[in-house]
Amino acid sequence: MDSEKRPVTTGVLVSFASLVVIIAGLKAASPIVIPLLVAGFIALILSPPLFYLQRTGLPTWAALSIIVISLVLVLTTLTLLLSVSIENIASSLPHYEARLTEHLGVAKVWLDNKGLNPSHQDFTALIDPALAVTLFGRLVNGFGNILANGLLIIFAVLFVLMEASAFPAKIRYLLPRPEQSLVHLARFVETVKTYLVIKSVMSLITGAGVALYLVVIGVDFALLWGWIAFFMNFVPYVGSLIAAIPVIVLTLLDAGPDIALLVAFGYLAINIIVGNVIEPRYLGQGLDLSTLVVFLSLVFWGWLFGPVG
Template sequence: MGRFENQGVAYKGFAIMAFLVVILAGIKAASPIVVPFVLSAFIAVICNPVIDWLARYRVPRGLAIMVLMVFIVLMGLWLASIVGSSINEFSQQLPHYRDQLVQQFSWVIDKLQAFNITVSRDQLLAYFDPGIALSMTTNMLSSVGGVMANLFLIILTVVFMLFEAQTLPKKLHFALDDPDMRLKQIDKFLHSVNQYMVIKTLVSMGTGLIVGIGLAIIGVDYALLWGVVAFLFNYIPNIGSIIAAIPSVLLAFIQIGPGAAGMTALLYLGTNMVMGNVIEPRYMGRGLGLSTLVVFLSLIFWGWLLGSVGMLLSVPLTMIVKIALESSQSGGWLAILLADDVSSPSGQQAASDDIEAETPRD
């Protein structure tokens, strides 16, 4: 009997893996449709608390949605025009910046040779081209801008999602055969995702604002562009701030000098230490943390699956998976593996849920 049970478990595992492969292949094939939908869902989650806040002051929900959408469209068009022009100018200057960076890199190689450290210049530049960091930033922003070209479809989807936001929890209860509203995990899941996205967006906006103003004071070109980059990459903790700081530090080094590059690096370091280690944990708590390895792997996975938008939303998407696993009795163990600390509140809660589910009741 035991052998047949083990075979059944193995077949079940293979079936689940095949099921996941088919789903992921379908998502990747349908990414031109899936990416705008995912982006619309995140925008709707961020906007829903503002709609609820306006509803408390007896503003009709339809009017509040329309006013907010008009404001978002106007701000988006204004920001897109400024950032788009900055990207175009920066792209035109990119070969010049790249050549200057290569010259500075060659100077480092010459200094190494002075200490009898022989390095092949052409081979080293072929493997470690310092201009790639600048090119990657512009390419990623251009890819995100390409997705935003479907602005009308995204805004229309957000409007319909916001109109359905009030009835979505009830539909989920009925869809999961819980008409008496006893399934508290659904409410906890929706509230946790909403709270995480809103707080993360506000912290990211503050980070981008501080970085943009600081770079403008230092005198680095395209300060608004780098502020937008800092805002977007702040959704990726641990490594996102490093990726966002590299092109700004390199540009400050080329444009002004080593002192400005050092001040730029300190600006990013100080901003991310305050926002990431003081402000964000105070309002969000440390229970939603992911391990550094999971953050890096999620960046690769979601970037492969959904492109540049998947890279920017990799951590929020992984957080949704983690919160969903925490809300289920059978997935708590996987949520613990995704967490950054076993002793975190979320990990303890998931573990306690599993223990409680496995304990026989009288």
């Protein structure tokens, strides 16, 4: 009996140890793995327009050139936007820190009047002004690091797209029963591709709506917040909330609670319209993901690959 249980236990331990080694390897190789994963993600999104251009009669080299040039223009625009935004944010940090310190002073006076009397050291330790106004910079820097590897991403996307049309032939050569595997693989790839394309369009609508709304009400760094809303909209349930928190906090510090409430209302309205009205028309009932699974995935992949994870 014990001899039967021992191989099972050994197999479980070996599998767990292998998983730990793989995770450690991914963590150590994240500077290379992250750009390659992003490249695969982008290639999936760009493959439908590539195939469409090929169906119109364009040669493969011309279709690839159009796709790659468009990608270069988008990455260049994002890089310039983030560079300018980071410079502006860096120059504005003393202002936001001073405003936060001022608000903390008002809050301490209010607590003193209520008889709570917190010490200044304990109160500032609870909310560090310098930390509070720079946390969102980590998110921006995460995307900035991805854009810094733009050349690697572009070449990886180019090679993936060049090989895309040859994948079925290679699978037929490698697998013993290729036709059955190809049917399942094609269905899976088509489902993922359709989801990513539709989600990208919905995220673009969300980001553009956020940026336009923030420009109208006069919030700083509106284009940056729009791009962050675009990227974070790919994270189910909590992505839009994470994207909204830094702009609401900074608006509260800079312009007061009235404008901050307007910002919160705008984010809520845009996400309700896009997420609950427009998106379900194209994605059906969605992926039926567990909120707990999404949260744990967010924590794990965030730890493994940083803000981009």
